[in-house]
Amino acid sequence: MESSLPVGWTMDESELEALGRAGVSGMKKYLPIMLDVEGRRVVIVGGGAVAARKAGPLLEAGAELVVISPSLSGTLAAMADEGRLQWISRPYAPGDLQGAVLVYAASDNRAVNEAVAAEARQLGLPVNVASHAEAGTFITPGVLRRGRLTVAVSTSGAGPSAAAEITQQIAGLLGEEYEPYLDFLHELRTAIKQLEPAAENRSRLLRRLGKLDVLNELRQGTFIPWTRDEIESWVARNREI
Ligand SMILES: C[C@@]1(CC(=O)O)c2cc3[nH]c(cc4nc(cc5[nH]c(cc(n2)[C@H]1CCC(=O)O)[C@@](C)(CC(=O)O)[C@@H]5CCC(=O)O)C(CC(=O)O)=C4CCC(=O)O)c(CCC(=O)O)c3CC(=O)O
Numbered sequence: 001m002e003s004s005l006p007v008g009w010t011m012d013e014s015e016l017e018a019l020g021r022a023g024v025s026g027m028k029k030y031l032p033i034m035l036d037v038e039g040r041r042v043v044i045v046g047g048g049a050v051a052a053r054k055a056g057p058l059l060e061a062g063a064e065l066v067v068i069s070p071s072l073s074g075t076l077a078a079m080a081d082e083g084r085l086q087w088i089s090r091p092y093a094p095g096d097l098q099g100a101v102l103v104y105a106a107s108d109n110r111a112v113n114e115a116v117a118a119e120a121r122q123l124g125l126p127v128n129v130a131s132h133a134e135a136g137t138f139i140t141p142g143v144l145r146r147g148r149l150t151v152a153v154s155t156s157g158a159g160p161s162a163a164a165e166i167t168q169q170i171a172g173l174l175g176e177e178y179e180p181y182l183d184f185l186h187e188l189r190t191a192i193k194q195l196e197p198a199a200e201n202r203s204r205l206l207r208r209l210g211k212l213d214v215l216n217e218l219r220q221g222t223f224i225p226w227t228r229d230e231i232e233s234w235v236a237r238n239r240e241i
């Protein structure tokens with residue numbers, strides 16, 4: 001465990017570098033972003049349980065997924081059989097990351113994961129290292145989805161299981177109604193952008209949109225989807241003052 005080094009232990013170069021990046025407090029602050037990987041090549045090195053857990057959300061996000069590993073777990077093998085990912089059935093070799101936008105080093109071999117991370121760094125690619133996160137440049141949060149709503153939870157690596165548990169707690173707070181609610185907002189926002197050329201009116205309409213009681217109506221089961229005519233007349237009524 002790197003976090004509580006017994007006297008006499010030394011740190012390797014990547015651990016020292018990570019500590020430097022983390023600052024004196026030892027707490028690194030990661031930047032949360034939402035990445036569009038649709039149609040982009042993403043490489044996972046390793047084909048076990050952890051690789052499988054990373055693969056699911058990548059496929060959901062439409063990535064062109066390549067898994068490089070001499071063996072595949074059942075879940076990944078099924079995905080490969082269905083043609084959802086490309087399996088390169090051999091150990092990782094330098095050059096394998098060409099053309100990728102994102103990299104996961106998820107083998108059970110630290111040295112292999114470090115070699116993958118080194119190649120990624122050289123190519124300027126973000127890389128996740130499953131065996132020892134500090135060797136990589138990004139970590140994976142727990143994720144809750146409600147249609148267009150995404151909630152990502154990270155403990156900055158302090159407790160992956162805690163991240164999963166907190167995600168479940170948030171799932172209890174944000175019900176299924178958020179999915180149709182955000183579909184509604186999306187439809188209205190798109191219509192407002194089409195129908196209202198004046199930036200000032202548009203921003204007033206968008207603010208009013210957020211004040212509608214639709215979320216509660218959805219919870220109570222009283223919401224009736226708006227027709228195009230109703231949307232246009234709401235925009236007309238609310239476009240000025
Ligand atoms: C740093 C990070 C890097 C990364 O993987 O991106 C990382 C690292 C490590 N995880 C380890 C162990 C476990 N990880 C899980 C589960 C999850 N781990 C996830 C993320 C992260 N894990 C990133 C930080 C996230 C944050 O910010 O908090 C989740 C949230 C997302 C996901 O992976 O998709 C997903 C829950 C998904 C869900 O269910 O919602 C479980 C529980 C389980 O498997 O059931 C265990 C076993 C129990 C335990 O050890 O706690 C080990 C030790 C390995 C060893 O001992 O050899 C390391 C290595 C290290 O600490 O460096």
Ligand SMILES: NC(=O)C1=CN([C@@H]2O[C@H](COP(=O)(O)OP(=O)(O)OC[C@H]3O[C@@H](n4cnc5c(N)ncnc54)[C@H](O)[C@@H]3O)[C@@H](O)[C@H]2O)C=CC1
Nearest residue numbers: 046047048049050051068069071091092107108112130131
């Ligand atoms: N980040 C996280 O969330 C977690 C990380 N871990 C760590 O992640 C690592 C992987 O864990 P699991 O998937 O459970 O292991 P696993 O044993 O199920 O899978 C390891 C995979 O790596 C592949 N592999 C081995 N050498 C390779 C090489 N040279 N090139 C390409 N692939 C190679 C194997 O064929 C196998 O498919 C372990 O080091 C473990 O400590 C474990 C639990 C959670």
